[in-house]
Amino acid sequence: MSQFAINLLFVGASFALYIGIAIWARAGSTSEFYAAGRGVHPVTNGMATAADWMSAASFISMAGLIAFTGYDNSSFLMGWTGGYVLLALLLAPYLRKFGKFTVSEFIGDRFYSQTARIVAVVCLIVASTTYVIGQMTGVGVAFGRFLEVSNTAGLLIGACVVFAYAVFGGMKGVTYTQVAQYCVLITAYTIPAIFISLQLTGTPIPALGLFGEHAASGEPLLAKLDAIVTELGFAEYTAHHADTFNMVLFTLSLMIGTAGLPHVIMRFFTVPKVSDARWSAGWTLVFIALLYLTAPAVGAMARLNISELMWPNGGIDGGAVTVQQIENDAEYDWMATWQKTGLLDWEDKNGDGQIQYYNDKNADLQAIAAEKGWEGNELTKFNRDILVLANPEIANLPSWVIGLVAAGGLAAALSTAAGLLLAISSAVSHDLIKGAINPNISEKSELLSARVAMAVAIAVATWLGLNPPGFAAQTVALAFGLAAASIFPALMMGIFSTKINNTGAVAGMLAGLTVTLIYIFLHKGWLFIPGTNSFTDADPLLGTVKSTSFGAIGAAVNFAVAYVVASMTKETPDEIKALVESVRVPRGAGAAQDH
Amino acid sequence: MSDNSSNAAYWSANVRIILISLVIWALVSFGFGILLRPMLAGISVGGTDLGFWFAQQGSILVFLALIFFYAWKMNKLDAEHGVDEE
Numbered sequence: 001m002s003q004f005a006i007n008l009l010f011v012g013a014s015f016a017l018y019i020g021i022a023i024w025a026r027a028g029s030t031s032e033f034y035a036a037g038r039g040v041h042p043v044t045n046g047m048a049t050a051a052d053w054m055s056a057a058s059f060i061s062m063a064g065l066i067a068f069t070g071y072d073n074s075s076f077l078m079g080w081t082g083g084y085v086l087l088a089l090l091l092a093p094y095l096r097k098f099g100k101f102t103v104s105e106f107i108g109d110r111f112y113s114q115t116a117r118i119v120a121v122v123c124l125i126v127a128s129t130t131y132v133i134g135q136m137t138g139v140g141v142a143f144g145r146f147l148e149v150s151n152t153a154g155l156l157i158g159a160c161v162v163f164a165y166a167v168f169g170g171m172k173g174v175t176y177t178q179v180a181q182y183c184v185l186i187t188a189y190t191i192p193a194i195f196i197s198l199q200l201t202g203t204p205i206p207a208l209g210l211f212g213e214h215a216a217s218g219e220p221l222l223a224k225l226d227a228i229v230t231e232l233g234f235a236e237y238t239a240h241h242a243d244t245f246n247m248v249l250f251t252l253s254l255m256i257g258t259a260g261l262p263h264v265i266m267r268f269f270t271v272p273k274v275s276d277a278r279w280s281a282g283w284t285l286v287f288i289a290l291l292y293l294t295a296p297a298v299g300a301m302a303r304l305n306i307s308e309l310m311w312p313n314g315g316i317d318g319g320a321v322t323v324q325q326i327e328n329d330a331e332y333d334w335m336a337t338w339q340k341t342g343l344l345d346w347e348d349k350n351g352d353g354q355i356q357y358y359n360d361k362n363a364d365l366q367a368i369a370a371e372k373g374w375e376g377n378e379l380t381k382f383n384r385d386i387l388v389l390a391n392p393e394i395a396n397l398p399s400w401v402i403g404l405v406a407a408g409g410l411a412a413a414l415s416t417a418a419g420l421l422l423a424i425s426s427a428v429s430h431d432l433i434k435g436a437i438n439p440n441i442s443e444k445s446e447l448l449s450a451r452v453a454m455a456v457a458i459a460v461a462t463w464l465g466l467n468p469p470g471f472a473a474q475t476v477a478l479a480f481g482l483a484a485a486s487i488f489p490a491l492m493m494g495i496f497s498t499k500i501n502n503t504g505a506v507a508g509m510l511a512g513l514t515v516t517l518i519y520i521f522l523h524k525g526w527l528f529i530p531g532t533n534s535f536t537d538a539d540p541l542l543g544t545v546k547s548t549s550f551g552a553i554g555a556a557v558n559f560a561v562a563y564v565v566a567s568m569t570k571e572t573p574d575e576i577k578a579l580v581e582s583v584r585v586p587r588g589a590g591a592a593q594d595h
Numbered sequence: 596m597s598d599n600s601s602n603a604a605y606w607s608a609n610v611r612i613i614l615i616s617l618v619i620w621a622l623v624s625f626g627f628g629i630l631l632r633p634m635l636a637g638i639s640v641g642g643t644d645l646g647f648w649f650a651q652q653g654s655i656l657v658f659l660a661l662i663f664f665y666a667w668k669m670n671k672l673d674a675e676h677g678v679d680e681e
Contacts, residue, residue: 074650078624081655085620088662089613093669207652211641220642238643240632248625255624273680275673278666285662289655296651496610584606585678 003337003399007146010403011410014184018165018414021177042276046283048175049267051182053284054291055131055416056138059185060409061473064387066299070229070237074296075251076473079480081285081292082251083258086488088281091259092268094495096277097582097589101269103262103487104431110494110583112576113502114436119509121427123486124262126513127479128420128427129457131261133528134475135162135417136465141385141472142409144341151341152466158413159462166418166458167451175270178419181411186290188408192392192401193294196301199395206297214304225300228307231315233362237300243544250477253551257480260488263416263423274586302391309394310357310379316368320354320378334393343383344390350375384471421454428453469524470548477548478520485512485554493562495584498577504566512558516550523547605676612668616661623649623657 001009058080066073098106103124108117136155139162144154190206197209201221214224225237235241258264267284268277309331310321326332326346338344346355350373357379358365369375389409392401429450434441441449468475486509493500493508500508523540524547525532537546545553582588627635632646640648673679 071647071650074628074647077651078628078654081658082620082624085616085658085661089616089665210651211643211648222642222647224642226642238647240629244629247629251624251629275666275670275680278662278669282659282662282666285659289659292655293652581602584609585602586673586680587678589680 050287059412079254131479233359233365481551484551508562516554
């Protein structure tokens, strides 16, 4: 059977499973559509939340970004897990006690203001839509490769699949489907990692292999990797090169953003009790950590494998890989298959029949190149987003593993895209239309408007996904910045301070969202349209602060503005203070109330 | 619901636990993982130093421990103050 047929088989079988579950658990009422009737066990909920959370950014993109940068991209690892500590300690139990269905309902009630609720809806639509753009980037890479079509065609096919899939089920369908997706994606991520760890270090646990010994040389794996990449003129893998201030801000933005993303927070509305909400956050992180502890090993080992494949005879002195080897050897088949997607390319610039891969911006290597007659780096294109998907092929693993990874990557992208679309659609239909425009809307029309909102969101995200503002994980990082600057501060102040009133919260959210959005658009182009930017992340407006790191500053602006405005305007009424007091204690958390 | 003074004591105990947990949270990630890494450079772990380990693995393990500790501690505190769910 050909690799193409095997990929289709794995992807097809996993899809059949998800769709089967979605039909079996199809949402009957609006309450089930949003929150699955609150009958979900913390461990089940944790697993589903983990699938919801780990998207194309975590699965497809993150290890690639770590592989090509090393230590400096540790921010993704700390940021995307550290946010769960904030979520578990500062938000989840209280929002569950409050007992409504959506994040904006909490903001609307706590700040006794329809305006606050609508502003919250706008904030979460902006953050979620940006997030979906990142997912579509990943979906495009995955479908492009496995259907052996161009990246653009892959993206369009993927958009249709995501839409069909999200429209069928509500939260309940999604919850059980996501448990299945978690199982598929974690198996798909860890199995190749285990194989590769065994090949390189003899250790079956990749997280231990990363700090273990490279079997072929007897040196520590990371020392071996540092030696190879520096020989090729690249920055030392384990060393700290990034600007420290920006790295701290970026990590903090990802953490705060994690605790401000509506589709993740919503999951904690679906557990039966307040105490379960606390446990559920822990279980979610357990399931996430299984992937996040593996990812840095995947990145480091892939970097080592690629470097050795490009210099198969023991470094620069042994000579580079030849064009003939790339075209004929089975070990290099992955290069030809990925070249078709347009995301990988090479060119024999000096016509010596070899492909030299090195850092042609490094002065030492330029000297060596001049001496040996090289004319620049000949591995001309290596999109970071292909690394995880190509990894099993790079390591020459059996073809069923490659098919499994295809299914896993799509599971990650689909589960998150579906969860986000659900958050967007419930914000529009439940908060905007039912809550603000027409409170007497029938259940049927509410569900219809939810589906129309999904269709619009996915169309916008697909269109912008054709020219994404960055690799999947970078686009997703922008979404986190927006969530960090708008939603998280409002929720936290709503619980931990009775002083913040309606005008304070609205002013804070608007200020945080606006400054962050402007900062991002100044660097990434207005509405992410290429060419309309005034600055670049290489030379940002404020010191060393990149657009992906601005969320933490936006959050600080939000807190400060809310506090100042609240202290100048009318005090919070007593019944709202009583509401805050009651949210703080678990007793009396009944079933959720719809209004 | 129990009286207000008991609720206030419950809340301040909760805030104290949160603050201690967040200090640890910041120490392992921003501290050991980034800012204090040079200080940990002398402690070597598998071909690199302890700061690298904290940035790529250690902090995640500590985060996990923190969340489970908080859930356990708070569920106990709920019962002590009589504010747990029946």
